[in-house]
Amino acid sequence: MPGDDAPVDLRLLPGRAVATSDGRLELGGIDVAALADEYGTPLYVYDEDELRDRCRAYRDTFATEDGRANVSYAAKAFLCGAMARVVDDEGLELEVASGGELHVALHAGFPPARMVLHGNNKSDAELRAALGGGVGRVVVDGFDELDRIEQLVTDGLPRPRVLLRVTPGVEAHTHEHIATGADDSKFGFSVVSGAALDAARRAAASDAFDFLGFHCHIGSQILALDAFDDAAAVMARLAADAVAATGHPVEELNLGGGLGVAYVADDLAELPGIATFGAAVRAAHDRVCKAAGLDPVPRLTVEAGRSIVATAGLTLYRVGAVKVVPGHRTYVAVDGGMSDNPRPITYGARYEAFLPARVTSPRTLTATVAGKHCEQGDLLVTDGRLPADVAVGDVLAVPVTGAYAASMASNYNLLTRPAVVFVRGGEARVVVRRETLDDLVSRDVDALGKTGA
Secondary structure, three states, rough: OOOOOHHHHEEEEEOOOOOOOOOOOEEEEEEHHHHHHHHHHOOOEEEHHHHHHHHHHHHHOOOOOOOOOEEEEHHHHHHHHHHHHHHHOOOOOEEEOHHHHHHHHHHOOOOOOHHEEEOOOOOHHHHHHHHOOOOEEEOOOOHHHHHHHHHHHHHOOOOOOEEEEEEEEOOOOOOOHHHHOOOOOOOEEEOOOOOOHHHHHHHHHHOOOEEEEOOOOOOEOEEEOOOHHHHHHHHHHHHHHHHHHHHHOEEEEEEEOOOOOOOOOHHHHHHOHHHHHHHHHHHHHHHHHOOOOOOOOEEEEEEEHHHHOOOOOOEEEEEEEEEOOOEEEEEEEEEEOOOOOOOOHHHHHOOEEEOHHHOOOOOEEEEEOOOOOOOOOOOOOOOEEEOOOOOOOOEEEEEEEOOHHHHOOOHHHHHHOOEEEEHHHHEEEEEEOOOOOHHHOOOEOOOOOOOOO
């Protein structure tokens, strides 16, 4: 974390964030601390304009003359009905990785033809829902899945358009839990072992598949773009080998996503933006495909999740205790924690914290923001910076929580999950209601077989 006493760097917040003359933070024309008073805490807050701006930046960067955006939003980062409608409005495709994500997207009215189904262990029910519902593309992850799809098509379901997910053997320089492109991965067909080419031969020869090409994903929270050059080269060589082996054209190569974001001010210096990422990936794709003799050059598609939603969101908490442990640290305890944001305890993810009612105040106190769960590891921000006058009752904000906070939230210690609020144009709207205590018992079945709620 930065060692100085500076206020939070506003570049960690949505682009339209404003510090007012009296030092209060506004998002979407609304006082942020007042949102906590109105809707309670913990509370996920998203700037809807920031979501739309980032969707458009991706669309404009990767769009082709035929009108396709060539970008799918990765629903795993954050999905609700309102988010699906934002993605639809802005013309992106939607990548879903489970029957649940598919159901939410369909419930929101997202066109199934613009969906992409992922998953390393799709159930028969998920495959039936996708094929029967007209999902645009299925990313096949293994030979067992090829078997299941062939059987479903034999049983009368429509023939899917498929990409084969491959592991390109590329090191993405990220946390091991979110690195997915190495040879030792649960995902995809290995390029190095020859399994990817064998899968292409089978998919191209089978009447059960409309084989389009290949997909890879090398990891998440990537800040060094050279890894995408390496992945593009592997994919182009594989495509050329597949054309030679099958006589079938490769129409599409999907290089996945994984572009990182700045979680703390230190990250800002090395952060590549969407335009920089797009230019680098497009140039690498064209160069390596031409070098491999691919004519025509396959369509380039990508995915984006974190880099669309992370900075658009922040989480609000209420301070419940300030505890000084002499010789060790000051703990500032809040009314949430690892149940609403498990990334710090899972990945060691770093965040900053600030007080939205005093966003321009110097942060002279070194403090650790602790959650309320029965775990010593339930620490949202370790040795962060806060104003020295932080007190019980203050609203505390953790920025850059728009990705993998709400989507990974749990009911640990039977805490209720927070509400989600979108702000835009001076108005706030609840898009996901806060869970209630009755929700916690709604699935219980007692000894007499009665539901609890």
